[in-house]
Amino acid sequence: xxxxxxxxxxxxxxxxxxxxxxxxxxxxxxxxxxxxxxxxxxxxxxxxxxxxxxxxxxxxxxxxxxxxxxxxxxxxxxxxxxxxxxxxxxxxxxxxxxxxxxxxxxxxxxxxxxxxxxxxxxxxxxxxxxxxxxxxxxxxxxxxxxxxxxxxxxxxxxxxxxxxxxxxxxxxxxxxxxxxxxxxxxxxxxxxxxxxxxxxxxxxxxxxxxxxxxxxxxxxxxxxxxxxxxxxxxxxxxxxxxxxxxxxxxxxxxxxxxxxxxxxxxxxxxxxxxxxxxxxxxxxxxxxxxxxxxxxxxxxxxxxxxxxxxxxxxx
Amino acid sequence: xxxxxxxxxxxxxxxxxxxxxxxxxxxxxxxxxxxxxxxxxxxxxxxxxxxxxxxxxxxxxxxxxxxxxxxxxxxxxxxxxxxxxxxxxxxxxxxxxxxxxxxxxxxxxxxxxxxxxxxxxxxxxxxxxxxxxxxxxxxxxxxxxxxxxxxxxxxxxxxxxxxxxxxxxxxxxxxxxxxxxxxxxxxxxxxxxxxxxxxxxxxxxxxxxxxxxxxxxxxxxxxxxxxxxxxxxxxxxxxxxxxxxxxxxxxxxxxxxxxxxxxxxxxxxxxxxxxxxxxxxxxxxxxxxxxxxxxxxxxxxxxxxxxxxxxxxxxxxxxxxxxxxxxxxxxxxxxxxxxxxxxxxxxxxxxxxxxxxxxxxxxxxxxxxxxxxxxxxxxxxxxxxxxxxxxxxxxxxxxxxxxxxxxxxxxxxxxxxxxxxxxxx
Ligand SMILES: Nc1ncnc2c1ncn2[C@@H]1O[C@H](COP(=O)(O)OP(=O)(O)OP(=O)(O)O)[C@@H](O)[C@H]1O
Ligand SMILES: [Mg+2]
Numbered sequence: 001x002x003x004x005x006x007x008x009x010x011x012x013x014x015x016x017x018x019x020x021x022x023x024x025x026x027x028x029x030x031x032x033x034x035x036x037x038x039x040x041x042x043x044x045x046x047x048x049x050x051x052x053x054x055x056x057x058x059x060x061x062x063x064x065x066x067x068x069x070x071x072x073x074x075x076x077x078x079x080x081x082x083x084x085x086x087x088x089x090x091x092x093x094x095x096x097x098x099x100x101x102x103x104x105x106x107x108x109x110x111x112x113x114x115x116x117x118x119x120x121x122x123x124x125x126x127x128x129x130x131x132x133x134x135x136x137x138x139x140x141x142x143x144x145x146x147x148x149x150x151x152x153x154x155x156x157x158x159x160x161x162x163x164x165x166x167x168x169x170x171x172x173x174x175x176x177x178x179x180x181x182x183x184x185x186x187x188x189x190x191x192x193x194x195x196x197x198x199x200x201x202x203x204x205x206x207x208x209x210x211x212x213x214x215x216x217x218x219x220x221x222x223x224x225x226x227x228x229x230x231x232x233x234x235x236x237x238x239x240x241x242x243x244x245x246x247x248x249x250x251x252x253x254x255x256x257x258x259x260x261x262x263x264x265x266x267x268x269x270x271x272x273x274x275x276x277x278x279x280x281x282x283x284x285x286x287x288x289x290x291x292x293x294x295x296x297x298x299x300x301x302x303x304x305x306x307x308x309x310x311x312x313x314x315x
Numbered sequence: 316x317x318x319x320x321x322x323x324x325x326x327x328x329x330x331x332x333x334x335x336x337x338x339x340x341x342x343x344x345x346x347x348x349x350x351x352x353x354x355x356x357x358x359x360x361x362x363x364x365x366x367x368x369x370x371x372x373x374x375x376x377x378x379x380x381x382x383x384x385x386x387x388x389x390x391x392x393x394x395x396x397x398x399x400x401x402x403x404x405x406x407x408x409x410x411x412x413x414x415x416x417x418x419x420x421x422x423x424x425x426x427x428x429x430x431x432x433x434x435x436x437x438x439x440x441x442x443x444x445x446x447x448x449x450x451x452x453x454x455x456x457x458x459x460x461x462x463x464x465x466x467x468x469x470x471x472x473x474x475x476x477x478x479x480x481x482x483x484x485x486x487x488x489x490x491x492x493x494x495x496x497x498x499x500x501x502x503x504x505x506x507x508x509x510x511x512x513x514x515x516x517x518x519x520x521x522x523x524x525x526x527x528x529x530x531x532x533x534x535x536x537x538x539x540x541x542x543x544x545x546x547x548x549x550x551x552x553x554x555x556x557x558x559x560x561x562x563x564x565x566x567x568x569x570x571x572x573x574x575x576x577x578x579x580x581x582x583x584x585x586x587x588x589x590x591x592x593x594x595x596x597x598x599x600x601x602x603x604x605x606x607x608x609x610x611x612x613x614x615x616x617x618x619x620x621x622x623x624x625x626x627x628x629x630x631x632x633x634x635x636x637x638x639x640x641x642x643x644x645x646x647x648x649x650x651x652x653x654x655x656x657x658x659x660x661x662x663x664x665x666x667x668x669x670x671x672x673x674x675x676x677x678x679x680x681x682x683x684x685x686x687x688x689x690x691x692x693x694x695x696x697x698x699x700x701x702x703x704x705x706x707x708x709x710x711x712x713x714x715x716x717x718x719x720x721x722x723x724x725x726x727x728x729x730x731x732x733x734x735x736x737x738x739x740x
Contacts, residue, residue, distance in 0.1 A: 051584045073586055081584040087577035089352065091359040103348035104585040106341055
């Protein structure tokens, strides 16, 4: 498959702060590519440069063969954008919003009308199409926000954290929509800080942290980097000090790494069952009460932890 | 060969022309779509109609002094108490009756006092006993005037009354001059003859004043009582500017809301340029302003019998120029103010202050001269003067062109500042 997107060393600085520090990656036609990274990693900044909203400080990218710096108008016709923050007219109905944005993509006449109906069907809002967006639930607004990006059947769709802050049911619906779109041939660049979403959707994942792409590959390729390890997640009582426990566990034999994430302690080890007893013993010794223990197979979360020493969520 | 080549060249040109035409068409469609979207957004809440047409009409009506009286006489009504009952006092009243600004209504002192106390009269004019030709001549004649405090109409009435007295005394002195000159040459046979001569001279002097409109205009042009003011015309034009300019300044709030709501950022990821956005937003608001202005002018013509419509082209030119200047100012304002709430607050404030200072609420002539020149930096001043040229002074296209020109210069300056400073963050 040819590349629909090629990003070359994209850099974006705000004043003397560099938000994106030279990002290079490709997206193949037909795949779902996820950018996985914690808050402030530079996902939105990257998408903004790719969608021609900000000029990169340096570097360039081509999309569908057009340069984002030299031919932004041509790029805009290839891409659809679903911004992280809702960008809709709340006083308009869903239908009026879709019609308006369709016109901004240059659609009109009958083809616009039928396309709007199609998109409403796709996002499951045909029934409520004539209600004002401000009367919608958060999940419904998110769906309209996505619908706007689909109107002109873009070859490449940017979705910037489209599931942030919504209920599990709406999230499920959105993930299914993404998969459907992809099946119909749309290439998707999806950003998220949820490891599970990246895992479920993507063919390939780029892990981004502090403006740098620190890992890139299929899920299998990435998890192999961590090696044959498992992660123990220790949930402790609210009044307990996770730092003390993490420090104590670092010395235990068989523990490769022990870190505090949220109010949990993650322990990376070759084989969880070998150290389980020692871990519990150490906790008892310090008088720290463990409420439950999860054992996780290697996953993207572990990859991130392995690469950065931090958990995805609490940074 | 040559001809083939030239044909294909032509063909290429034709193609690129039609491509260009297509592009323009798409852009026009987008501009219209943006304007239409803004119209829907603006009128989703029915309360917008209140600000668009209902309140402007109510205010125009109230500030015009309510219903025009039945005889269509819109001069300021002044109760006049005539305790002299002399030829002179009658002449003064007659002069007042001829005034374009006030309408005398002879009443008793008690009645006048009660109207004044109840604030039913802006001013009361009292001619006490003893105002006759002699008194006028030797300067001992005194009249009284009661005025409501800081009342515009009272000020106008005062000037009208002063003019009337001046006119009467000037015809009286002319007549007396005539009598004296005649006496110098040849004495009168009797007092009766002298009196008759005086009276015919007086009539002649008055006739000359009345029949010499040009001279009268020249004389009066320099006297302050000819304040070009008609409460209905001033209210109609002034309120129109106030209620149309505020929403046009509100373009600043529109920009802020598009920035804050992220819709502007999204728009710029579609194949739509910043220029198209600006054109669509501004032209949409200008179109709505024109509709609003036509409705208000229509109301003034039909319900207030004001003569807005004598030169439709001039009317259109001054309305469009005013709307463009205000819209461009709103666009500039929008580049200085970050949030929508601030922008709408500031728009209303600027709208009010500029309307007040631009003479939309009080005639500029009543401002100190220094302020009268200072407020020339405001678009409202020019808009108001342009509209008064039409509706008050009965001018035409030529008369409004200077004001329209100044307004278009305002528009050009503000628009270039607004566009060059425009940011989407
Ligand atoms: N306009 C700006 N001016 C200055 N700094 C900015 C600006 N926009 C973003 N940043 C900074 O750049 C960094 C990257 O921000 P960005 O929004 O790209 O992160 P993100 O990965 O999208 O995060 P999130 O998951 O919270 O959306 C952050 O530290 C942010 O504070
Ligand atoms: Mg983001």
